Amino acid sequence: MEFIATGYLQVQTSLGDQASAIKQAMVRVYKVNDDEVVFEDFFMTDDTGKTEMIALYAPERSLSLSESNANRPYETYNVQVRANGFEMEEILGVQVFAGEYSYLNVEPIPTRLQRSAQRNIDVIPDHHLMTNEGGNNVGQTPPNTTARILTQVAIPTNITVHLGRPDRDAENVTVPFLYYLKNVASSEIYPTWPYEALKANIWAQMSLVLNRIYTEWYRSKGYSFDITNSTAFDQAFVKNRNIYDSIAEVVDEVFGDYIQKRNYMEPYYAEYCDGKNAQCPGLKQWGTLDLANQGYSALRILRYYYGDEINIRSTDNIQDIVSSYPGAPLRVGSSGQQVRQLQEQLNAIAINYPNIPPIFPVDGNFQASTEAAVRAFQRQFDLGVDGVVGKATWYRISYIYAAVRKLAELKSIGQIQNLYSGEWPGVTLREGSKGVDVQLLQYYLASIGVFYKEIGEVAIDGRFGQGLEQAVIAFQKRFGLIQDGIVGRATWDRIYAVFTSIDQAIVPDGSAPGYPGNPIMSGASGTNVTAIQSALNTVSSQYSEIPVIVVDGIFGSATRNAVIAFQRKFNLPADGIVNQETWDLLFTTANEIDNGDLPSASTPPFPGTVLRVGSRGNDVLLIQQRLKAISIYYTSIPDLAADGIFGNGTRASVTAFQQLMGIPADGVVGQQTWHLINQTYQELLQ
Numbered sequence: 241m242e243f244i245a246t247g248y249l250q251v252q253t254s255l256g257d258q259a260s261a262i263k264q265a266m267v268r269v270y271k272v273n274d275d276e277v278v279f280e281d282f283f284m285t286d287d288t289g290k291t292e293m294i295a296l297y298a299p300e301r302s303l304s305l306s307e308s309n310a311n312r313p314y315e316t317y318n319v320q321v322r323a324n325g326f327e328m329e330e331i332l333g334v335q336v337f338a339g340e341y342s343y344l345n346v347e348p349i350p351t352r353l354q355r356s357a358q359r360n361i362d363v364i365p366d367h368h369l370m371t372n373e374g375g376n377n378v379g380q381t382p383p384n385t386t387a388r389i390l391t392q393v394a395i396p397t398n399i400t401v402h403l404g405r406p407d408r409d410a411e412n413v414t415v416p417f418l419y420y421l422k423n424v425a426s427s428e429i430y431p432t433w434p435y436e437a438l439k440a441n442i443w444a445q446m447s448l449v450l451n452r453i454y455t456e457w458y459r460s461k462g463y464s465f466d467i468t469n470s471t472a473f474d475q476a477f478v479k480n481r482n483i484y485d486s487i488a489e490v491v492d493e494v495f496g497d498y499i500q501k502r503n504y505m506e507p508y509y510a511e512y513c514d515g516k517n518a519q520c521p522g523l524k525q526w527g528t529l530d531l532a533n534q535g536y537s538a539l540r541i542l543r544y545y546y547g548d549e550i551n552i553r554s555t556d557n558i559q560d561i562v563s564s565y566p567g568a569p570l571r572v573g574s575s576g577q578q579v580r581q582l583q584e585q586l587n588a589i590a591i592n593y594p595n596i597p598p599i600f601p602v603d604g605n606f607q608a609s610t611e612a613a614v615r616a617f618q619r620q621f622d623l624g625v626d627g628v629v630g631k632a633t634w635y636r637i638s639y640i641y642a643a644v645r646k647l648a649e650l651k652s653i654g655q656i657q658n659l660y661s662g663e664w665p666g667v668t669l670r671e672g673s674k675g676v677d678v679q680l681l682q683y684y685l686a687s688i689g690v691f692y693k694e695i696g697e698v699a700i701d702g703r704f705g706q707g708l709e710q711a712v713i714a715f716q717k718r719f720g721l722i723q724d725g726i727v728g729r730a731t732w733d734r735i736y737a738v739f740t741s742i743d744q745a746i747v748p749d750g751s752a753p754g755y756p757g758n759p760i761m762s763g764a765s766g767t768n769v770t771a772i773q774s775a776l777n778t779v780s781s782q783y784s785e786i787p788v789i790v791v792d793g794i795f796g797s798a799t800r801n802a803v804i805a806f807q808r809k810f811n812l813p814a815d816g817i818v819n820q821e822t823w824d825l826l827f828t829t830a831n832e833i834d835n836g837d838l839p840s841a842s843t844p845p846f847p848g849t850v851l852r853v854g855s856r857g858n859d860v861l862l863i864q865q866r867l868k869a870i871s872i873y874y875t876s877i878p879d880l881a882a883d884g885i886f887g888n889g890t891r892a893s894v895t896a897f898q899q900l901m902g903i904p905a906d907g908v909v910g911q912q913t914w915h916l917i918n919q920t921y922q923e924l925l926q
Contacts, residue, residue, distance in 0.1 A: 247298035261289025788869030
């Protein structure tokens with residue numbers, strides 16, 4: 241055969257920990273056909289442990305889907321490395337592509353250690369070809385296998401790979417995570433593929449391995465590794481393989497990116513296969529080539545296979561991964577994020593095991609309700625029943641939770657992101673529904689029912705029965721919604737808005753909360769900001785010059801403007817900063833209004849003249865402020881500027897309000913519209 245220099249390979253030698261290079265190592269590159277050496281050449285490593293860039297023959301490029309191992313777009317070579325004091329290391333089947341630069345890192349074993357076997361990397365792997373005795377495709381890890389989960393998405397500094405099936409004896413290797421991803425990409429796909437195809441595949445590979453890390457998939461079973469290199473279970477990793485320059489560049493570019501399903505916390509389990517020799521319900525690697533050639537972007541390729549609910553997320557949280565167990569038992573009196581995680585997981589498990597009582601509120605405080613749920617769980621799963629979450633109980637809860645939510649499967653139910661934020665779950669709830677979302681709905685309505693007796697008592701069991709349907713209808717009737725007993729987005733948002741106004745406007749024991757110690761200003765966030773916003777809304781029910789704002793825990797421009805309005809009203813320096821003086825007066829005033837010490841808001845008398853485009857003055861300003869507050873809860877009403885001038889924006893908001901109330905929509909504030917705007921505003925503040 242004629243050899244033409246079209247592909248390039250550089251060999252680098254180092255100790256296993258890459259702490260130092262191996263100088264003056266002899267590198268033999270050769271090719272064998274029919275047991276005959278048809279090509280060989282020898283090179284020496286320099287002081288950096290590297291050979292020169294070696295030019296080697298490779299066939300011309302092709303981007304056709306007809307590429308296969310029978311007509312492969314690369315040539316393969318074998319590499320031997322010999323160095324004084326080290327065993328000879330041999331890597332078989334090193335792939336060289338035309339026009340591609342690749343790098344092969346070899347870590348020879350000192351002669352005093354046991355020598356490893358030869359490695360053959362002349363393979364573009366087929367995924368999901370594990371079969372049972374009947375020859376049927378088994379696919380990846382069985383769905384009922386369980387795992388525990390971490391509390392956050394993190395990229396590990398290093399990753400330990402098992403070089404074989406999980407249940408077989410094989411070597412474990414620990415490598416830097418960035419190198420792992422470049423190795424997988426170089427082993428799974430061709431570097432000659434278009435950029436968008438490479439990017440889509442690398443995103444899927446990143447997401448799959450981060451899902452294994454996040455769910456502690458193998459560590460939870462007692463294995464001493466994070467992932468395998470078996471493509472029947474995970475994805476290909478080849479010890480000591482060469483890394484392609486074009487692939488490494490894409491990995492460096494997207495490192496930290498992963499796939500996440502909308503509203504879910506865990507990295508998406510991005511199952512994939514080659515699509516030619518093996519089939520699966522996820523991404524087809526060869527199909528990505530075809531789609532990229534049609535002009536699809538990487539994200540569009542992924543959505544073609546995984547659906548429109550997926551997005552690309554990024555994290556720069558790189559750290560050594562430790563186990564999820566808190567390190568000490570959790571019991572009555574414990575508190576914090578790990579207790580909250582425990583409560584969320586037990587509530588999710590309770591959907592499938594109704595003998596476990598749901599825990600509400602999920603607040604991170606280990607009290608009697610949490611202990612009762614723990615005891616029920618321990619009885620269900622034959623653990624010592626003591627209500628204490630030690631290591632065995634913690635991991636069993638994590639196992640069952642991962643199984644219930646199917647976190648490590650393509651059809652994951654998902655771990656809901658910001659589960660208790662009040663965000664609409666994206667699914668209409670009706671009689672027959674069940675799950676964590678129904679539990680939350682029941683909790684919100686049960687809390688609202690304390691103040692609105694017509695709603696009645698609501699059981700919190702995660703099941704949408706006739707009793708819950710009647711409570712929903714009662715709520716819809718009370719707040720002017722369509723009375724169908726179905727919780728779509730409009731009903732959900734209104735329920736949460738009413739729940740929030742109740743939950744956040746009440747200050748325990750009727751006294752002002754303690755000043756946090758530092759001034760709170762623009763850019764702040766958290767519970768202190770939430771308390772300020774709720775108190776401002778309470779005060780605005782008595783003093784219309786203080787605008788109603790969204791209670792979201794974020795100190796933005798709207799909150800600052802409301803603080804300034806409050807300070808001006810009460811003769812404080814109007815700087816928009818909540819110092820101790822503003823804090824104390826704000827909460828004292830809010831509590832006086834809540835306790836009835838100040839008169840509550842009443843419907844102001846109709847001014848006697850209709851308000852329309854061109855009107856000006858305090859009456860217009862009052863209507864604008866109240867419509868602005870109403871629009872927070874009714875998204876069909878457009879937001880408007882409260883400036884005392886009745887312009888087209890005010891007319892549009894008035895018209896939308898009239899349409900919502902089912903009265904003539906003329907955009908003019910007459911006596912009926914005036915009364916309804918003020919009545920609706922007062923109901924929102926009750």
